[in-house]
Amino acid sequence: MELDVQSCISELEKLKEEALKGYNDIKDHDNDSCIGRFLQLLLLDGCVVVEFIRECCAMCPAEEDEIINISSYIYQIFGDFLLLENLLPFFVLNQLHDMTK
Structure with missing residues (x-):
């Protein structure tokens, strides 16, 4: 599979219904x-x-x-990852990881 933005979006499109379940503030699903x-x-x-x-x-x-540059920003990045508004569904991260192996 060729890895470009459009192919990644196409793969995430397959997960959108499940991903949308985790975001109550997205009102215009259509x-x-x-x-x-x-x-x-x-x-x-x-x-x-x-x-x-x-x-x-x-x-x-x-x-x-x-x-x-992890060594310079590790604590800021960890802090950002812990914010509730920055959480991503694990299955999305898993799909992206699989696509970039």
Whole structure:
């Protein structure tokens, strides 16, 4: 599978109904624009979390550069991850991780 933004959004589209169940404040489930922004948000936030975990656990291939400077920001990032409004469904993170292995 080619990994680009559109293919990632397409994969998240398959999970949208289940993901939407966790967000009571999204009222316009039938609006394509609203759902598109929701999927983009899941992708962006999810990729940050997946990359953070990969770098923390040294799971990145040696030829890849670090994207997140973990040593400088680890406590700020951990604090941000603990905020309720920043929680993502685990199955979304799992899908993104599987797609980027």
